[in-house]
Amino acid sequence: MQENKIDELIGRIMDATGITSQSSLAAALGINRSGITHARKKNQVPDKWILKLYRKFGFHPQWIETGKGQMFMKDTVGTAGFFHDPTLGAEMRFIPKVSARLCAGGGSFVTDSDVKEHLCFNAAWLAAKGSASRMVAMEVFGNSMSPEIKEGDTLLIDQSQTEIYAGAIYAVGVEDTILVKRIEKHPNKLVLCSDNRDYAPIYLERDEMDAARIIGKVIWNSREYR
Template sequence: MTQRDEETKALGGFEGFFERAAKAAGLASQAELAALLGVHRSAVTQAKRKEAVPKAWVLTVSRRTGADPDWLEYGRRRSGAGRGDGRGSAADDGAAVAAEIFAAVPKVRARLSAGGGSFETGGEVERVYPFRQDWLRAKGQPSRMVLMDVVGNSMEPEIRHGDMVLIDQGQTAVVAHGVYAVGLEDTVLVKRVEKRPGQLVLLSDNRDYAPIVLAGDELDALRFIGRVLWVGREL
């Protein structure tokens, strides 16, 4: 391998790509890169370990930010590309501004049950949705946020069947009257959580559903996925 080939390989490695993608999209972490790409964070970890960046990732970041793909992958610009950040036109500048204002939040395949429990717990990312970064930061940790669909009516009228909820996986401490996504054995649920002496109680807004009271060893089966911050629905 020639010296030039070695230099090109280094420029095309993961660290160089991540540095340029972060500059183009306003990313602060590899988790945010995964959200932008619509992949699981483990895929980014593997790419970093192998020092290999899939071409599809380069093209995805290019489409979302307007950055030149050659610049993203190798740190060099095509002839006629006008700026050192890989963007060359007013239209591209507009895409860059949008990337700085908005963050891509992944929606995962797993669904939260507002009822007896959902076994659909896959963490695969289906797509990403843009949210204002300042709005997300005011509520929690944007890099730890995911979107999930809700099935069932146990949390009506606050949360309805078919709603999509925003969850901050960085918020797992119980806050009075807070709504949380929780895992209980092999199921995932959305419930209000109440602390009582020696107990945790999972409450439904729909009074047709009885509270789930956990105590003693039963508490070991409960895991907090994160706090529900926002509910969105289609009319």
Template sequence: MKRATPQPIVKGFSAESVLSRIMASTGIRSQSELARALGIGRQAVTDAKKRSHIPADWYLFLCRKYGLNPQWLESGMGPMYVAGNSDAPAALGSGTPGAHPEEFSYVPKVRARLSAGGGSLVVEEAIDSYYAFRHAWLKRKGQISQMRLMRVSGDSMEPTLRDEDVVLIDLSQTEVYTGKIYAVGIDEEIVVKRLDKKPGKLVLVSDNRQFYPPLEVTLHEGSNVRLLGRVIWMGREVL
């Protein structure tokens, strides 16, 4: 089963202040000029300002073209630009200005959480923020448009994944490879587990096997189990 596409509207901040930051950071001097840069009609900019709703694809286009930090553009917090010189993923706001913006792609972090022993969680896909990764690195890993970032909740995948880690999931990778880590939907819960296969069944394996034994789930038409995608990267904050 395919998951719904996140709503293409970023809310929670004044559209007028966002538009001001766009103009301050890009050299765009008017709403008409912004509309031309985005390839839209001027009325669309006026409407966005009135509704205080900025479409997410505007953020993506402007951030990629001008090398802007999406977090700064949306909220005014953090560095104005995204930068970095390595081939590894680059978190938002890292480094100093000067990176070529075309080197980066921006992956949405959604509010859905992956349960790793922390209990049932309601599935949401509202966009919470964006992370910048080097485009070439993402392209080698999978289908960029189908990638999402989610936060882990619980301890069943320790020591590999810890509570509050952030993981990058490619929703296009749904073929099961034994031992790889996947996001799996079960009813209204999303779990993150290593997978094994048996005839007509998936085996969900936790790395913390002392407290979380393997779980076998049956696959059939109308099943409440759906394979959402493969985990291809993880990041950890020092709290």
């Protein structure tokens, strides 16, 4: 029996987007539910579906059609796509999660900006928090920010928010490392503070401050319980 390409595609897209019904998928594609039935009968993926899914979600056309290869087109850090979720009645937005990791410890040398996956958020919530187009998600390793932030947490960082507010948590680049720390600005120095008191503060004097770059403010934390 010949495999039904449409059924496979529908399952693939629903799993990737969190869409829970074919009616919602049809709405996302801008077609009637009967359009899905018609495509199923022909057992052929319409070209306009591939274009719509690419534009709306950023899915790679080859992955849409075959399920093989990379799921998303190559993204730059901070880009994201919109889609409307009829089930929630809300506009949603994808935020890229990059391969680079934030270190809650001695420093992360994993600074790869390649997108490994996307996380989905309510677009209105993101807009209230900052600049969604400049947001990026990164995973944490190390325990210097425990108990507030633990190893394995995923943090959402707004790269547009680089102004320092005392006590706020930021992603900070120091030379070739990426740290997640609370930052205090003292006269002629920056102090990078850990919540875990086993870690001493890091003092960056005036001549070292130029080597530091504020990547962005941490605005959200996701924790997976193990």
